[in-house]
Amino acid sequence: MPxxxxxxxxxxxxxxxxxxxxxxxxxxxxxxxxxxxxxDTLPDRVAATKEIISAFTEETGIDVELVGVxxxxxxxxxxxxxxxxxxxxxxxxxxxxxxxxxxxxxxxxTDANAAVVEALGADTFSPExxxxxxxxxxxxxxxxxxxxxxxxxxxDLFEQAGLQPPETYxxxxxxxxxLDAGKxxxxxxxxxxxxxxxxxxxxxVALANGCQLVDDAGExxxxxxxxxxxxxxxxxxxxxxxxxxxxxxxxxxxxYFAGRTAMIVWSxxxxxxxxxxxxxxxxxxxxxxxxxxxxxxxxxxxxxxQGPDGEAPAQFGEVVSWAIPTGSATESSQQFVEFLMSDGYxxxxxxxxxxxxxxxxxxxxxxxxxxxxxxxxPVGVDEKAPLADFYPPEVLEVLRTGPEDFEPWGITQGQGxxxxxxxxxxxxxxxxAALASGEVDAQTAAEDAAQDVRSIQESLQ
Numbered sequence: 132m133p134x135x136x137x138x139x140x141x142x143x144x145x146x147x148x149x150x151x152x153x154x155x156x157x158x159x160x161x162x163x164x165x166x167x168x169x170x171d172t173l174p175d176r177v178a179a180t181k182e183i184i185s186a187f188t189e190e191t192g193i194d195v196e197l198v199g200v201x202x203x204x205x206x207x208x209x210x211x212x213x214x215x216x217x218x219x220x221x222x223x224x225x226x227x228x229x230x231x232x233x234x235x236x237x238x239x240x241t242d243a244n245a246a247v248v249e250a251l252g253a254d255t256f257s258p259e260x261x262x263x264x265x266x267x268x269x270x271x272x273x274x275x276x277x278x279x280x281x282x283x284x285x286x287d288l289f290e291q292a293g294l295q296p297p298e299t300y301x302x303x304x305x306x307x308x309x310l311d312a313g314k315x316x317x318x319x320x321x322x323x324x325x326x327x328x329x330x331x332x333x334x335x336v337a338l339a340n341g342c343q344l345v346d347d348a349g350e351x352x353x354x355x356x357x358x359x360x361x362x363x364x365x366x367x368x369x370x371x372x373x374x375x376x377x378x379x380x381x382x383x384x385x386x387y388f389a390g391r392t393a394m395i396v397w398s399x400x401x402x403x404x405x406x407x408x409x410x411x412x413x414x415x416x417x418x419x420x421x422x423x424x425x426x427x428x429x430x431x432x433x434x435x436x437q438g439p440d441g442e443a444p445a446q447f448g449e450v451v452s453w454a455i456p457t458g459s460a461t462e463s464s465q466q467f468v469e470f471l472m473s474d475g476y477x478x479x480x481x482x483x484x485x486x487x488x489x490x491x492x493x494x495x496x497x498x499x500x501x502x503x504x505x506x507x508x509p510v511g512v513d514e515k516a517p518l519a520d521f522y523p524p525e526v527l528e529v530l531r532t533g534p535e536d537f538e539p540w541g542i543t544q545g546q547g548x549x550x551x552x553x554x555x556x557x558x559x560x561x562x563x564a565a566l567a568s569g570e571v572d573a574q575t576a577a578e579d580a581a582q583d584v585r586s587i588q589e590s591l592q
Contacts, residue, residue, distance in 0.1 A: 163192060163193055163194060163463075164193065164194040164195075164196070164460075165193060165194070165195055165196070165219075165220035165221065165459070165460050165463050165464060165467060166195075166196045166198060166219040166220050166221075167184075167195055167196065167197050167198065167219060167220065167221045167222070167223060167467065168198050168199075168200050168219045168221070168222045168223065169197060169198070169199055169200070169222075169223040169224050170199075170200055170201065170202050170205060170223070170224035170225065170226075170229075171199075171223070171224045171482070171483075172199035172200070172201050175482075175512050176482050176483065177197070177199055179478070179481075179482045180197060180223075180479075180482065181197060182478070183471065183475040183478050183479060184197060186474070186475060186478075187467060187470045187471075187474075187475060190470070190474070191463075191466055191470070193463050193466065193467070195467065198219065202224075202226070202327060203325075203326075203327065205229055205554075206229075206232065206554060206555040207555075209232070209233075213238065216458075218238065218456045218457070218458060218459070219456065219459070220455070220456070220459040220460045220463065220464045220467075221453060221454070221455055221456075221459065221464050221467055221468060222453070222454050222456065223275070223452075223453050223454075223471075224451055225272060225451065225452045225453070225454055226449055226451060226554075227263055227264070227449065227450055227452075227539055227542055227547070227550070228547075228550045228551045228553070228554045229551060229554065230264060230271050230272045230452055230454060230547070230551075231271070231542070231547025231548055231550050231551040232548070232551025232552065232554065232555075233271075233454065233456065233551075234266060234269075234271045234547060234548070234551075235547065235548030235551060235552075235591070237457065238456050238457055239271055239272065239454055239455070239456060239457065240455045240456060240457050240458075240459060240461060240464075241269040241270055241271060243455040243459070243461050243464060243465055244270045244271060244272055244273055244454060244455055244468075245269070245270035246465055247273050247453075247455075247465050247468045247469055247472070248261070248270055248273055250465075250469055251469060251472055251473060251491065251494075252494070252495045254495075255491050255492065255493060255494055255495060255498065256274060256490060256491050256492075257274065257277070257490050257491070257492065259535050259537070260274035260277065260450045260490040261274060263450050263537070263539070263542055263543075264450060264452055266545075266547065271452075271454070272452035272453065272454035273452055273453045273454065273468055273472060274450050274451070274452050274490035274491075275451050275452055275453050275471070275472065275479070275487075275490055275491075276450075276451050276479075276480060276486075276487035276488060276489060276490055277448065277449070277450055277451070277487075277488045277489075277490050278398050278399050278400060278448060278449050278451070278486040278487070278488065279398065279399050279434060279446060279447075279448040279529065279530065280331060280332070280335040280396060280397075280398055280446055280447040280448055281396065281397060281398065281399060281401075281432045281433065281434060281529065282297060282303070282335075282394060282395075282396050282432070282433040282436060283387065283394065283395050283396070283397055283401070283430050283431070283432055283433075284296070284297050284306070284393060284394045284430065284431050284433070285310075285393045285394070285426075285429060285430060285431075286429050286430060286431040287429040288310055288315070288393050289306065289310075289393070289431070292306075292309050292310060294306050294309060294310075296431055296433060297394060297433060298433050298435075298436065298437060298444070299436065299437045299438070299439075300339070300340070300364050300436075300437070300438045300439055301439070303318070303364075303368070303394065303436075304364070304367065304368070306393065306394065307368055307371075307372035307393070307394065308371075308372065310393040310394075311371075311372040311393075314390075314391060315390070315391060315392060315393060316372060316373050316374045316386065316391060316392040316393070317368075317372030317373070317392070317393055317394065318368045318369070318372050318373055318392060318393065318394045318395070319369075319373050319374050319378055319382075319383045319386045319387065319391075319392040319394075319395050320332055320365065320368060320369050320373065320378065320383065320395070320396055321378050321379050321380060321383055321560075321563075322369055322377050322378050322379075322563055322564050322567035322568075323377050323378065323379040323560065323564065324557065324560045324561040324563070324564035324565075325557060325560065326379045326380060326557075326560060327554060327557065327560070328379060328380040329379070329557075329559070329560035329563050329564070330553070330557060330559045330560050330563075331398075331447055331449075332396045332447075333361070333365055333559060333560070333563050334447045334539070334540055334559075335396055335436070335446060335447035336361055336364065336365050336396070336436065336438075337357075337358060337361035337365075338436075338441070338445035338446065338447060338538060338540075339361075339435070339436035339437055339438040339441050339444065339445050339446075340357050340358075340360050340361045340364070340438025340439065340440045340441045341357040341438065341440050341441040341442055341445075342355065342357040342358035342360070342361040342438075342440075343355075343357075343358075343540060343544075344540035344541045344544075344546070344549070344550070344584065345540075345541055345544050345546050345549070346544065347544055349544060349545065349546055351581050351584045351585045351588060352581070353559075353577055353580045353581035353584055354577045354578045354580075354581035354582075355577075356440065357438075357440045357441070358577045358580075358581075359573050359574050359577045360438065360439065360440055360573075361438065362562070362563075362566060362573035362574075362576045362577050363573035364438065365563065365566070366566040366567065366572075366573050366576070369563075369566075369567045370566075370567060370569065373392075374386050374391060374392065377564070377567075383395050383396075383397065384397060384401060384404070384412070387426070388404075388405070388412070388413070388414040388415055388416065388419070388426065389414075389415045389416055390415075390416030390417060390418070390419070398449075398486060399485050399486050399488075399529070399530050400483060400485055400486035401485075402427075402485040402510065402518060402521075402522065402530075403483070403485050403510035403511045403512070403518075405424075405426045405427045405430065406423075406424050406427040406510070406511070406516070406518075406520075406521040406522075407419070407423025407424050407427070407514070408510060408511025408512065408513065408514045408515065408516065409511060409512045409513060410512070410513040411512075414426045424521055427521040427522060428521070432526055432529050434446050434529055434536075435536060445536070445538060446536060446537070447537070447539065448536075448537040448539075449537075449539075450490060450537070451487075451490075453468045453471060453472070455468065472491055473494075476489070476491065476501055477501060477504050477508075480501065480504075480505055480508065481508045481509075483510070484505055484508040484509075484510050484518065485510050485518060485530065488502075488505065488530050488531065489501040489502055489505055502531075506519075506527075518530075546588075548591055549584070549587065549588050549591060552587050552590075552591055553584065553587065556583070556587055558579075558580050558583035558584055558587070559580050559584075561580075561583075562576040562577070562579050562580035562583075563576070565579070
């Protein structure tokens with residue numbers, strides 16, 4: 132677990148942001164040039180983003196410097212650049228946690244972000260996406276796209292074993308035990324202590340059991356009976372029915388693609404790769420050698436899961452945003468975000484349709500324009516084809532579900548600053564890692580995680 136000194140240092144660094152970042156990345160005096168950060172750092176996505184930027188520059192005369200900042204380096208880079216008064220003019224690909232980190236340190240130009248939404252029409256956005264990116268009357272960011280977390284399972288193996296779709300804790304455990312044999316693990320989930328994917332996966336599982344980060348009063352409740360139950364369930368899966376060794380975002384996908392596991396939890400971004408459309412992430416299972424789309428044809432998808440202590444099925448998902456920081460070249464920054472959310476929006480969602488469902492369904496004139504276009508967009512990198520070529524309508528509807536059922540930890544309880552701080556410390560993944568290695572039991576993992584989160588919360592006050 133992170134030491135008190137490390138937690139205090141991290142909190143102090145974040146607290147310095149508001150004091151040291153007043154300069155910003157630009158001003159209206161040099162508004163013919165802006166700097167834009169993006170967390171979409173895969174080479175093909177960067178190249179596609181630059182094409183959209185070229186169209187923006189041609190239309191407006193405003194030059195844009197695009198800087199890729201990986202998610203796992205975002206807080207560190209933000210702190211470093213803010214200390215030198217060098218925040219960018221626009222930040223893209225921001226998770227809800229990152230948005231709340233900037234908001235907590237007064238680094239967001241909420242008036243500029245609200246002006247973009249107003250110019251485009253607030254009623255053209257998903258109401259749920261706007262709610263998750265707002266704090267009272269303040270519009271913290273401009274919601275752009277949405278992805279969902281899924282439990283993915285081998286339908287052929289389930290059918291052969293006479294198993295039901297894995298929608299509940301009991302279903303999942305029964306299937307994991309039944310199918311864990313020979314070279315096939317029953318389930319593979321992330322256990323890396325330094326990977327945000329571990330937290331996203333565990334949160335997906337925990338929400339199903341009614342496990343929350345905080346209660347409505349803002350009190351940390353990670354040591355509740357619901358959370359102990361979630362840790363116990365996840366610990367049983369990854370210790371008894373998983374591939375040996377520490378698992379992360381890449382190894383879990385590789386295990387499923389190799390046919391070495393019957394179930395994983397992954398985001399909708401996996402769908403094009405599962406169809407064999409990306410050479411650097413091709414399915415390699417024995418059946419896949421003859422049919423690269425074998426896994427696409429033989430996989431099922433569960434969105435919301437149900438635990439024994441949960442009141443209703445739940446799932447984890449993310450609303451991704453554009454945001455204009457304080458001190459930016461406001462007018463040019465607003466022009467850029469408005470362009471990305473209008474003239475450039477179809478091209479933006481086309482970069483990775485499987486993980487970029489529009490948070491703005493359409494325009495005032497055509498309320499479903501962007502969703503209707505999204506339906507037809509090809510996915511893939513080295514090969515391209517519409518998702519409908521590989522997945523039935525009910526699977527595509529999974530991607531359409533949007534954020535109406537999302538209840539990400541801490542956001543709706545007004546603890547967004549805490550959520551943002553956790554991304555820098557990752558106490559929950561560290562508790563999961565300790566549980567998976569056998570160092571602690573579920574009760575201790577929940578208590579350790581809760582204690583660390585309380586310390587982080589206290590350091591923010």
